[in-house]
Amino acid sequence: xxxxxxxxxxxxxxxxxxxxxxxxxxxxxxxxxxxxxxxxxxxxxxxxxxxxxxxxxxxxxxxxxxxxxxxxxxxxxxxxxxxxxxxxxxxxxxxxxxxxxxxxxxxxxxxxxxxxxxxxxxxxxxxxxxxxxxxxxxxxxxxxxxxxxxxxxxxxxxxxxxxxxxxxxxxxxxxxxxxxxxxxxxxxxxxxxxxxxxxxxxxxxxxxxxxxxxxxxxxxxxxxxxxxxxxxxxxxxxxxxxxxxxxxxxxxxxxxxxxxxxxxxxxxxxxxxxxxxxxxxxxxxxxxxxxxxxxxxxxxxxxxxxxxxxxxxxxxxxxxxxxxxxxxxxxxxxxxxxxxxxxxxxxxxxxxxxxxxxxxxxxxxxxxxxxxxxxxxxxxxxxxxxxxxxxxxxxxxxxxxxxxxxxxxxxxxxxxxxxxxxxxxxxxxxxxxxxxxxxxxxxxxxxxxxxxxxxxxxxxxxxxxxxxxxxxxxxxxxxxxxxxxxxxxxxxxxxxxxxxxxxxxxxxxxxxxxxxxxxxxxxxxxxxxxxxxxxxxxxxxxxxxxxxxxxxxxxxxxxxxxxxx
Amino acid sequence: xxxxxxxxxxxxxxxxxxxxxxxxxxxxxxxxxxxxxxxxxxxxxxxxxxxxxxxxxxxxxxxxxxxxxxxxxxxxxxxxxxxxxxxxxxxxxxxxxxxxxxxxxxxxxxxxxxxxxxxxxxxxxxxxxxxxxxxxxxxxxxxxxxxxxxxxxxxxxxxxxxx
Numbered sequence: 230x231x232x233x234x235x236x237x238x239x240x241x242x243x244x245x246x247x248x249x250x251x252x253x254x255x256x257x258x259x260x261x262x263x264x265x266x267x268x269x270x271x272x273x274x275x276x277x278x279x280x281x282x283x284x285x286x287x288x289x290x291x292x293x294x295x296x297x298x299x300x301x302x303x304x305x306x307x308x309x310x311x312x313x314x315x316x317x318x319x320x321x322x323x324x325x326x327x328x329x330x331x332x333x334x335x336x337x338x339x340x341x342x343x344x345x346x347x348x349x350x351x352x353x354x355x356x357x358x359x360x361x362x363x364x365x366x367x368x369x370x371x372x373x374x375x376x377x378x379x380x381x382x383x384x385x386x387x388x389x390x391x392x393x394x395x396x397x398x399x400x401x402x403x404x405x406x407x408x409x410x411x412x413x414x415x416x417x418x419x420x421x422x423x424x425x426x427x428x429x430x431x432x433x434x435x436x437x438x439x440x441x442x443x444x445x446x447x448x449x450x451x452x453x454x455x456x457x458x459x460x461x462x463x464x465x466x467x468x469x470x471x472x473x474x475x476x477x478x479x480x481x482x483x484x485x486x487x488x489x490x491x492x493x494x495x496x497x498x499x500x501x502x503x504x505x506x507x508x509x510x511x512x513x514x515x516x517x518x519x520x521x522x523x524x525x526x527x528x529x530x531x532x533x534x535x536x537x538x539x540x541x542x543x544x545x546x547x548x549x550x551x552x553x554x555x556x557x558x559x560x561x562x563x564x565x566x567x568x569x570x571x572x573x574x575x576x577x578x579x580x581x582x583x584x585x586x587x588x589x590x591x592x593x594x595x596x597x598x599x600x601x602x603x604x605x606x607x608x609x610x611x612x613x614x615x616x617x618x619x620x621x622x623x624x625x626x627x628x629x630x631x632x633x634x635x636x637x638x639x640x641x642x643x644x645x646x647x648x649x650x651x652x653x654x655x656x657x658x659x660x661x662x663x664x665x666x667x668x669x670x671x672x673x674x675x676x677x678x679x680x681x682x683x684x685x686x687x688x689x690x691x692x693x694x695x696x697x698x699x700x701x702x703x704x705x706x707x708x709x710x711x712x713x714x715x716x717x718x719x720x721x722x723x724x725x726x727x728x729x730x731x732x733x734x735x736x737x738x739x740x741x742x743x744x745x746x747x748x749x750x751x752x753x754x755x756x757x758x759x760x761x762x763x764x765x766x767x768x769x770x771x772x773x774x775x776x777x778x779x780x781x782x783x784x785x786x787x788x789x790x791x792x793x794x
Numbered sequence: 795x796x797x798x799x800x801x802x803x804x805x806x807x808x809x810x811x812x813x814x815x816x817x818x819x820x821x822x823x824x825x826x827x828x829x830x831x832x833x834x835x836x837x838x839x840x841x842x843x844x845x846x847x848x849x850x851x852x853x854x855x856x857x858x859x860x861x862x863x864x865x866x867x868x869x870x871x872x873x874x875x876x877x878x879x880x881x882x883x884x885x886x887x888x889x890x891x892x893x894x895x896x897x898x899x900x901x902x903x904x905x906x907x908x909x910x911x912x913x914x915x916x917x918x919x920x921x922x923x924x925x926x927x928x929x930x931x932x933x934x935x936x937x938x939x940x941x942x943x944x945x946x947x948x949x950x951x952x953x954x955x956x957x
Contacts, residue, residue: 261929347808347811350808350812351815351819375862380860407862408957409803409862409864531858533859606855729955
């Protein structure tokens with residue numbers, strides 16, 4: 230017999246978890262004691278529980294594994310909520326183990342008690358409160374199973390302290406059956422055949438793909454399919470890297486800050502092949518405007534509730550993206566002959582491309598787009614790029630050309646500022662020798678800046694690319710365009726000296742103020758300071774805005790382009 | 795459109811709040827909700843009376859199926875079914891009203907299950923509309939208290955909801 234705390238650690242070992250992000254506290258002391266007595270599961274001590282969950286989230290995004298966080302009861306749990314909600318919105322498989330006050334104290338307003346199951350319920354795929362040590366191992370097994378299968382998502386396991394002290398035999402089930410949970414994997418063959426038929430009839434097709442391609446590791450299959458069809462491909466923000474961005478067939482990201490060619494191709498397509506994407510509001514703009522064009526939609530998604538939620542679908546295919554694409558490729562093996570009019574469609578797309586909608590104005594100051602372009606060059610396009618939320622996030626998405634999946638790590642759904650640095654930590658724990666850059670701004674970075682301390686402790690050489698314009702740039706952009714330049718609370722004064730701050734944490738700091746210094750500074754950071762965390766404070770043009778832009782409530786083709794201003 | 799959704803759900807603590815939370819978070823309507831364990835005590839059966847467009851109902855069905863504890867979901871109102879609701883109503887029963895209350899209960903095939911000098915408690919089962927008509931048929935001033943269970947329903951004939 231072993232203690233509940235030891236059972237928790239044994240379960241993690243059985244699940245081949247090599248790294249847990251967490252923060253100790255009263256309710257998890259037994260678990261931390263069990264953790265101390267073994268070497269298989271490493272632990273990264275963060276400086277705030279929010280960062281533990283973000284790091285576990287990025288660990289998962291940048292690998293194929295389930296991320297794990299471990300926190301104490303009460304404030305430990307409430308601090309994780311933003312991270313859990315972030316992972317939930319982007320369907321990231323994650324298990325969050327939470328301490329809880331002893332069973333007999335639950336409901337008594339005990340010290341550091343909160344209703345963990347209640348607080349997290351709306352932002353988890355599922356959660357559990359363990360009430361008996363005999364259920365502990367099977368509950369953790371279920372948590373990993375639920376997190377990683379079907380449409381993935383975070384699962385919370387709430388473990389009262391007394392349970393971790395009680396003794397029990399350990400028996401970890403190899404497999405698990407749940408009568409209430411049987412996610413679909415294979416798509417319906419009849420539907421897939423119908424989809425192929427529709428693709429054959431398409432005159433103005435587009436392949437529109439999202440995070441589902443990344444999550445089901447289907448990027449290779451998608452590429453094969455797209456090459457076979459020779460149709461244009463666009464990715465959502467979450468889908469970047471699902472198709473090589475440097476490929477001729479790629480028309481760029483679509484949506485609110487999508488390219489002119491991607492948004493037009495999406496809008497005027499007569500057949501949309503949607504793969505692991507969900508037609509969300511930042512992607513299709515005004516739904517009435519979007520539905521103004523007649524078209525047929527094929528939608529592959531593992532979650533039936535994503536189908537026909539915002540856009541009516543003609544050929545729904547519920548299933549795992551990789552499995553469905555496999556079937557589709559088999560059907561296409563017999564040969565595919567696209568409609569001859571598709572070549573006219575390509576001419577139209579090339580004309581749209583000719584607008585060069587990502588061109589940006591030149592300036593005596595550093596332009597943020599230029600920094601990202603140089604970052605792409607210096608890292609050979611092969612870095613993991615994490616980002617926060619705002620203008621810098623869009624610049625990173627637009628100008629860093631992702632050719633591989635799981636390289637672009639950002640909070641697409643919830644749009645959580647502050648994720649960038651802890652995301653960098655999670656990526657490095659999963660990919661120890663990778664180049665990792667966190668493209669951020671002076672607003673976002675300060676939301677989790679304390680994690681520079683964690684990076685020091687564990688030697689995590691994140692390159693922080695701080696695009697510093699002294700403004701909450703995206704807020705300022707909206708105020709400039711839609712609020713008659715009333716810059717309400719979007720101006721950040723009293724910024725810290727980021728170079729000194731980085732140095733105070735024991736890292737390398739650089740301030741870059743001239744365009745000609747951008748590239749040399751980046752090269753230095755990635756060569757000379759390869760193994761250091763480098764905080765690169767780029768003082769950028771404060772007037773730079775993100776274009777193209779589809780304003781809120783506008784249609785996808787009603788873009789504001791940089792050249793319009 | 796009015797719909798009656800029947801759900802088989804694992805009889806776990808918090809199962810009800812998962813369903814109720816889903817409806818509030820996504821802005822769906824709950825007109826009534828009943829829940830109790832089935833003949834298999836590990837399963838609860840829930841009946842939800844809701845309304846919404848076809849698109850909304852499609853989403854309700856899909857979202858309910860997504861809940862990990864939910865085993866099966868059926869829209870009873872899609873096909874032949876029977877539905878019942880139980881009401882207990884306490885009325886003033888004095889003077890000439892005492893006889894009138896008895897008569898009303900008989901007409902609606904209700905039963906008087908508690909009697910005092912001045913009150914009756916009447917038990918009435920039927921479709922919700924029948925309970926509504928009973929209430930409408932009474933002098934509002936004589937109604938002291940009502941309690942209704944909400945709708946429960948079951949498919950007709952071979953339509954069986956079971957694991």
